[in-house]
Amino acid sequence: MLNIDLELALINDMVLRQRIYESLVYLMEWAKGQRVVITGASRGIGYLLTLELLRAGAHVIGVARSKEKLLEIENEYERFKGVSCDLSLLMCSEKVFRETMNSLNGVDILINNAGFAEYGSIAEQEWNSIYSQIMVNMVAPIYLTKLFLKQMIEQDKGKIVFVLTGGVFAYMSKMGVYGASKAGLNYFAEVLLRELKKTNIDVILVYPGRIIDTGFFDRESFRRARIRKCMPFECTTASEVVNAIIKAIKKKGSRRVYVPKALAILAKIGPRLGISI
Numbered sequence: 111m112l113n114i115d116l117e118l119a120l121i122n123d124m125v126l127r128q129r130i131y132e133s134l135v136y137l138m139e140w141a142k143g144q145r146v147v148i149t150g151a152s153r154g155i156g157y158l159l160t161l162e163l164l165r166a167g168a169h170v171i172g173v174a175r176s177k178e179k180l181l182e183i184e185n186e187y188e189r190f191k192g193v194s195c196d197l198s199l200l201m202c203s204e205k206v207f208r209e210t211m212n213s214l215n216g217v218d219i220l221i222n223n224a225g226f227a228e229y230g231s232i233a234e235q236e237w238n239s240i241y242s243q244i245m246v247n248m249v250a251p252i253y254l255t256k257l258f259l260k261q262m263i264e265q266d267k268g269k270i271v272f273v274l275t276g277g278v279f280a281y282m283s284k285m286g287v288y289g290a291s292k293a294g295l296n297y298f299a300e301v302l303l304r305e306l307k308k309t310n311i312d313v314i315l316v317y318p319g320r321i322i323d324t325g326f327f328d329r330e331s332f333r334r335a336r337i338r339k340c341m342p343f344e345c346t347t348a349s350e351v352v353n354a355i356i357k358a359i360k361k362k363g364s365r366r367v368y369v370p371k372a373l374a375i376l377a378k379i380g381p382r383l384g385i386s387i
């Protein structure tokens with residue numbers, strides 16, 4: 111009798127352990143088999159997000175110009191493929207689409223993350239730079255979304271993430287071109303969210319504040335300028351932004367993500383008051 115009880119207890123213990131193990135694996139591999147395209151995978155939040163998604167079991171196509179960095183990730187993860195091209199050229203988005211369809215036969219999550227800003231008044235900025243900011247920050251995400259949307263609608267499943275900026279709710283001085291490109295993308299993403307409401311395609315709009323630990327402010331024009339200190343609730347870190355994006359991707363439904371959360375207040379009052387920062 112005692113032996114049977116003991117055996118049952120052991121079996122129960124093994125079943126419980128197996129269940130806990132399976133739950134842990136499930137939690138760790140939450141993105142298993144998901145097909146992801148992410149732009150700006152070589153640095154900053156795009157790079158961290160790429161690693162998180164790979165660790166969680168996803169197949170990732172990462173886009174950036176830096177070939178070496180993409181090769182480095184490819185060498186570490188079999189499920190990663192780098193596409194090295196310049197998103198200011200339309201043919202780069204077309205290349206990303208072709209390579210994705212050839213190697214993954216579609217996409218489940220599109221993360222429009224690549225972006226950059228040049229610091230300076232509109233009069234000071236070179237036309238080439240203005241053009242590139244608009245192409246990389248606004249035209250490329252719109253074009254990539256358009257290219258992948260048909261396939262997402264056909265499979266009635268997908269997530270499209272737009273990395274915007276909290277700056278769209280205020281006027282960023284000396285970042286007028288950057289702000290205009292992100293505000294244009296924000297408008298597009300807001301309308302897309304409404305258009306896809308009755309489908310199973312989620313649209314996630316991400317509004318980071320100033321991220322203090324990425325390469326974004328390393329450009330010469332920022333170095334020359336005296337960037338003011340962070341205002342309360344304005345700044346954040348790359349890992350905080352990445353965690354917030356992962357959390358939003360894991361949930362069902364379209365949503366807006368503010369990092370830090372207090373930026374949601376700026377979203378409400380900024381446009382009405384015409385705040386300049």
Ligand SMILES: NC(=O)c1ccc[n+]([C@@H]2O[C@H](COP(=O)([O-])OP(=O)(O)OC[C@H]3O[C@@H](n4cnc5c(N)ncnc54)[C@H](OP(=O)(O)O)[C@@H]3O)[C@@H](O)[C@H]2O)c1
Nearest residue numbers: 150152153154155174175176197224225320321324325326
């Ligand atoms: N940092 C902030 O304070 C902040 C605040 C709000 C929003 N954001 C937004 O967050 C996103 C990520 O920024 P981050 O802070 O992580 O900046 P980051 O460290 O400078 O990374 C930018 C990424 O975009 C890629 N990229 C830039 N120009 C490209 C081009 N022409 N073609 C292809 N890829 C290009 C870069 O790769 P290559 O250089 O290798 O091409 C890099 O992987 C951007 O959309 C940015 O606007 C940033």
